[in-house]
Amino acid sequence: MSALKSLSAKFAAKFATPEVMSLDDYMELCKTNSLAYATAAERMVAAIGEPMVVDTSEDPRLSRIHSNKKIRVYQAFKDFYGAEDAIERLVAYFRHAADGLEESKQILYLKGPVGGGKSSIVERLKALMEVHPIYVLFDPSEKNPELQTSPVFESPLGLFNKDDADHRAVLEAAGIPVRYASQTVLSGWALQKLKEFGGDITRFSVVKLVPNKDTQVGVMKVEPGDENNQDVSVLIGKTDLRALERYSQNHPYAYTYSGGLNRTNQGLMDFAEMFKANIKTLNPLLMATQEHNYNGTEAIPAMPYTGIICAHSNESEWFAFKNNKTNEAFLDRVYIVDVPYCLRVDEEVKIYEKMLSSSSLAKAPIAPKTLDMLAKWMVLTRLVEPQNSTIGAKVAVYNGENVKDKMPNAKPYEEYREMAGVNEGMTGMSTRFAFKILSQVFDLRPEETQANPVDLMFVIEEAIKKEALPEETHKRYLAFIKEHLHKQYFEYLESELRRAYLDSFDSFGQNMFERYFLFAEAWISDEQCRDPETHTILNRDALNQRLEEMEKPAGIHNAKDFRNEIVNYVLRYKNKNGSAPRWNEYEKIKVVLEKRMFSATENIMPVVSFGPKQDRELDEKHSKFLERMLEQGYTTSQVKILVSWWANQKKSS
Numbered sequence: 001m002s003a004l005k006s007l008s009a010k011f012a013a014k015f016a017t018p019e020v021m022s023l024d025d026y027m028e029l030c031k032t033n034s035l036a037y038a039t040a041a042e043r044m045v046a047a048i049g050e051p052m053v054v055d056t057s058e059d060p061r062l063s064r065i066h067s068n069k070k071i072r073v074y075q076a077f078k079d080f081y082g083a084e085d086a087i088e089r090l091v092a093y094f095r096h097a098a099d100g101l102e103e104s105k106q107i108l109y110l111k112g113p114v115g116g117g118k119s120s121i122v123e124r125l126k127a128l129m130e131v132h133p134i135y136v137l138f139d140p141s142e143k144n145p146e147l148q149t150s151p152v153f154e155s156p157l158g159l160f161n162k163d164d165a166d167h168r169a170v171l172e173a174a175g176i177p178v179r180y181a182s183q184t185v186l187s188g189w190a191l192q193k194l195k196e197f198g199g200d201i202t203r204f205s206v207v208k209l210v211p212n213k214d215t216q217v218g219v220m221k222v223e224p225g226d227e228n229n230q231d232v233s234v235l236i237g238k239t240d241l242r243a244l245e246r247y248s249q250n251h252p253y254a255y256t257y258s259g260g261l262n263r264t265n266q267g268l269m270d271f272a273e274m275f276k277a278n279i280k281t282l283n284p285l286l287m288a289t290q291e292h293n294y295n296g297t298e299a300i301p302a303m304p305y306t307g308i309i310c311a312h313s314n315e316s317e318w319f320a321f322k323n324n325k326t327n328e329a330f331l332d333r334v335y336i337v338d339v340p341y342c343l344r345v346d347e348e349v350k351i352y353e354k355m356l357s358s359s360s361l362a363k364a365p366i367a368p369k370t371l372d373m374l375a376k377w378m379v380l381t382r383l384v385e386p387q388n389s390t391i392g393a394k395v396a397v398y399n400g401e402n403v404k405d406k407m408p409n410a411k412p413y414e415e416y417r418e419m420a421g422v423n424e425g426m427t428g429m430s431t432r433f434a435f436k437i438l439s440q441v442f443d444l445r446p447e448e449t450q451a452n453p454v455d456l457m458f459v460i461e462e463a464i465k466k467e468a469l470p471e472e473t474h475k476r477y478l479a480f481i482k483e484h485l486h487k488q489y490f491e492y493l494e495s496e497l498r499r500a501y502l503d504s505f506d507s508f509g510q511n512m513f514e515r516y517f518l519f520a521e522a523w524i525s526d527e528q529c530r531d532p533e534t535h536t537i538l539n540r541d542a543l544n545q546r547l548e549e550m551e552k553p554a555g556i557h558n559a560k561d562f563r564n565e566i567v568n569y570v571l572r573y574k575n576k577n578g579s580a581p582r583w584n585e586y587e588k589i590k591v592v593l594e595k596r597m598f599s600a601t602e603n604i605m606p607v608v609s610f611g612p613k614q615d616r617e618l619d620e621k622h623s624k625f626l627e628r629m630l631e632q633g634y635t636t637s638q639v640k641i642l643v644s645w646w647a648n649q650k651k652s653s
Helices: 002-014 023-032 040-048 060-066 084-098 118-129 165-173 188-196 241-245 279-290 315-322 325-331 345-357 370-382 391-398 413-420 431-442 453-466 471-501 505-525 540-554 559-577 587-599 616-631 636-652
Strands: 019-022 052-055 070-073 107-112 134-138 205-209 219-222 268-272 308-314 334-338
Touching: 019 023, 023 205, 040 084, 040 118, 040 308, 070 084, 084 107, 084 118, 084 334, 107 118, 107 315, 118 219, 118 268, 118 308, 279 308, 279 325, 308 315, 315 325, 345 370, 345 431, 370 391, 370 431, 370 453, 370 471, 391 413, 431 453, 453 471, 453 636, 471 616, 471 636, 505 540, 505 559, 505 587, 540 559, 540 587, 559 587, 616 636
Parallel strands: 107 308, 107 334, 219 268, 268 308
Antiparallel strands: 019 205, 052 070, 134 205
C-alpha cells in the first residue's frame, strides 16, 4: 500500500495547481536561479548534464575504436549503444544554441535509416525537456481560466526591451544578462492584457509550469497528415469559431492556440516525418527559427517562438526534399545529425538485451552466442564491403577486437572508415527486423520458449527469402549466414562440446601449457629436462618429439620460430606480472593446446549424443557432460538441438 500511496503522490504533484508568483518575485528568483530565465537550449543542456570524459587510451578496446582520443559520455544517453558520434553532434547542437550561435536559429534534424533509433532519441529529448520548469506570463485577475495563462507560454522577459535604458536597468538589477530581453515579440494575448492593464506590467504575474508531453505544455509531437489533408494550422493554430460570438475574427481571444509552435514555445516540438509535409505547411518554421516569431492564420499580432524544433525522417524523404531546388532557403536552416545503424557487434547485442529486458522474454533461456550471432549478421548487412580486406576482419576491427595475430589482412579502423565513406551504416537490415527475428526464434519450438543459434540461422534464412530485396543483396545476405555464422558456430559448438566432455578442461589446458613452455625453453637452450609427469629425463630429440605432439594437430610448420615466440612471451609476462600467464590468454598457444586436447578426444559422439547408452559408465559420462553444459547456460532441450545439429554437420563434412 505504501508504494501505491507514493505513486499517488507523484500523480498529485503532476496535476497540482501550478505555482503563481508576482512579477517582482520572479525577478528576485532570477537573481539566484539562472534557469528561471534560461532558453530552451540552455535548459536542455542542464538536463543532459555534464559529460564524463573518458580517456580511451586507458582501455585497449576503446583505444582501437577511438584512436586513443578522449571522448565525452553522457549519462542521459548511456543506453544508446554505439551511437556516440550521433549523440555528440546532437549535444553540440544544444551547446551551440545555448551560446546563442547560429544553431539557435536552426531546425534540429535527425536523418537516418528506418529503425535506426531516431524516434527513441527524440523521445529522450522530450523527457529531458520535462526536467526543468518554464516561467510564463499569467493574469491572476482573469475570470476565464482559458485566458489566464499565456496561450503560447511566453516568457516574462518578452516584456523588456534591451534597447531601452529603463528596461536594461530592471534586468541588470535582477542579474539577468541583457541579451535575454526581447528575443522575440509579445503575443496578441499579452498586448491585449497590457491594453486592459493600462500598460501596467506589474499586474502580470508569472506561473511556473512543468513541460509535459501528455498535456502538451511545452512539449508536443506534430505529424504532417496525408497529402490531401495538410493544414498549416497543425503548426500555428486557427480561429476559434466558438469565440466569434463575443470577439471579432482578428481578436487574439478568438484564436485557438493549438498548433505545434503555439504549444512548444520555450519547449520542444517533435515534427515527425517533417519532409512529407508540403513546403507551404513548413513556411512558418522559417520565420519561427530565424526571427523567433510567426504569424497566425488571421490578422492577429505575430506570436513569439523561442523553442526547439526537432524533426526526423527517413533518408529517402530527405533526399527527395533536398533535390528540389525550390527548398534551398529551408535547407540552409537545418542542422543535420546522422543517426546510422549500430556497426559494433557488442553494442548491437546490448540493444537486444535492452529490448528483451523490458519484454515478457526477459527470463526466457537464450543459448550462448545467440545474440552475438544475430548482431554479427545484422552488422554485416550494414557494412560497405572492403576492397583490400575481408568483411569479417572489418567486423572485428569495428568491434574493437585485437586482430593482429589472427587476421593479418585487417586494416586500421580509420582506414576502413575512410574507404567506406560517410553513408556507411545508413543501409542494411534494421533493428526492428532483428527484434522480429528474435520473436520468431523464441516462438519456433512449441515445447519450450527459448532461443539458440541453430534456430536463429534457420529463422534468418526463412525471413530473408520473404524480404523484397534485390537478387544480389538477397544472395549476399544468405552468404553471410553460410560463410560467417554457420562455419564459425560449428567450430565454436564443437569446442563447447569437447570442453564439456573433458573433465577439468581449464586445469588440463594450464598443465599442458606449462609443460609446453618447460619443454620449449629446454629445447631452445639445448638442455635436458625432466618430464613432470613421468619423471624421466628428456634429451633434445625427446623434447622435440613431445613438442611436435602438441604442435602438429594445429598445423604449426615453422616450429623453431613458434617455440621462440612462446618462450619469449612467457618470460616477458613473468617479468612484468610476477607470475605465469593463463594458457588461454595468448591466442596462438591457445589454438595449439585446444587442437591437441581435442585430438585426444576425437570420438565424443557416444558420450554427448542423447538416447540409450551401452553401459553405466557411458551413461554417467553423458550425465556429467550434460551437467557441465547446463552450467554454461544451456537448457537440456537446447543441448539436444545443438548436439543433433553438430552431429549432422559432422557427418556431412
